[in-house]
Amino acid sequence: MADELELLRRADPVPADRPPFGDGPLDQRAERHLDRLLHRRPPVSRGRPGTRRPRLPHGPAHGHRARLAWALVAATVVTTITLTLVVSSPGTPPAVAAPRPLVVRADSTPVPLDVLAARADAAAADGLPRLTRGTHVQSWSLGMSEDEPPITLPEERVVRWHADASHTELVVATDPRHPGRPVLSDAGEVPHLVEDGHVISRQTYPPSWSDAPPESPPPRDVTRLRAYLREAASLRTRPSTPELLDAVGVLLDHWTLGARESATLARLLADTPGLRPAGQVTDRLGRRGQAYVYEGAGFRRLLIMDPATGAVLGLEATVTKAEPEFGVEAGDVESYSAWMR
Template sequence: MADELELLRRVNPVPVDDPRFAEGPLGHEAENRLNHLLTGAGTETGVSGGDERRPGRTRTRLVWALAATVVVAVTATGLLLAGPNTTPAVAAPRPLVVRADSTPVPLDRLVARAERAERDAADGPAGLRKGTHVQSWSVGMSEDEPPVTLPVERVVRWNADDSHTELVVATDPRHPGRRVLTDADDGPRLVDDGHVISEQTFPPSWSDAPPQSPPPHDATRLRAYLREAQHLDTPPTTGELLDATAVLLDTWTLGARENAALTRLLADAKGLRPVGQVTDRLGRLGQAYVYDGAGYRRMLIMDPADGAVLGLEATAAVDEDAYGVEAGDVMDYSAWIR
């Protein structure tokens, strides 16, 4: 039974630390409703007038809700315990939530902070380094199977001879130590936390085209660099600029000068608006900036101290019935580690 309970905990879509379900006193309205359900006394009058709602009907709805919860839990457990040809069910991460009590910080203010960090680093090492360390989540979709979330951590290190190594492991920082879903090789299956998906060494690369060539550290040249990296015939739109930013950070760890140039470039992007403070999936505080377009909402998370990009999240803006995706579902997320 202990094994079955652990499996149920893993497929539970509500994490144990969800602040909305923390212990505490019930509100006045919630307490009244609980008393009503427990006692079964009295009637409620609908807002349209003489429409009575009997407590028996309320209890019936509650029973159906509890039954539905049991069905979901049993179904999820069955998927996890099924044979190798069955796709395991894993709850996708919840979208990042902006703190209601936070004040949005305009991107122009982050530009000033990034430029100050650039000046402070002027006498030190440039800080630009080829290679990346990133944790990411992405949704694998199929018309035949439910969507699954694939969390991985990737470390890329370049050597002096322009060869490089890439290590990819399955891990989810939201649930350290728990098993992780992977879609490598033989299809979706659960593996141990830290399971090595791939470890490869690549020969020297002689390409000098973006994003393999070092990024410039002024905004105008960086825009042209990102346009070339994405093979665009026209200047990048805001959505394309965010895509190009992800490509850049998947290749390079930026120094203070390059980071300041990228912050200036993002500040000029149209439709990228500040929304407030968030805590990213690695527990870091950041300022969030949102862009809506092409059926997705993109959230850019930036370090409030120096404007460095911490993460990028994309959520679905519309339902995709063919793939079992609903509006608000997280489609992909990257968190870059410096």
């Protein structure tokens, strides 16, 4: 066993930002979980409404087969992720289940939203870049269940519209934090490892000319944009701050904003209660941004904006109160989206 571990250590060393794994051999429980993960395909289990959390395997342990599988997987470097999924007991989150919340630099100076909105207005003077229909977004979402640990599923989605009003959507499994490594996916309802860049779906949709939000272009007036977001999120009343941030996510999942649209959105956000400037942060794509925080009951929203143009770079939702029934601890990231041009 020591030989396989040394082979794995040389091929794929532990990242500096992760805790080191033990050097000892797998214990009986770890072998049992590894065997279940590698050799069983159980039915799906669902947790909260609106969330999908596949059931992890259950079954008898076979020590010799598990050891042989371990050696084969180590040689292909897949064991790095597999081990982190099986060393935890069923009642605790896997070691890599949820990314930790982004950390705001303590020595940075927070930029008030009205100042950022003024910068966005200045950056939009030439009208470039322009509004584009479609999106390019990297997301991480936490799947939860009452009887299994939560898992984080990273996906990248690219939506492009064509001149005839048809559009294509490409979804791949990838995690830019760990380029080239296998990625956990639940495509097909059962969690399993796939290669980085694995195509989950590729679809082409027929022409659509809907004039209702979020299919219609967003306006460049703050009052009209607020009404647009309310309709896009199907809200009957003026949205609360969390609802407004959710609606911003809906907008950015349909449109890549131009400079003028980003400036309008920045002005709207500057008038939104409860958004506190926090300071500088580096997002999960390595981009520097200004962070704005909204604290709610049991959750935290982190809005990340470009410090020069006011464009929204990302949104993070973090659990601040443990939910033991779902295996979620305070500080787990429930969802994260990073938008790109």
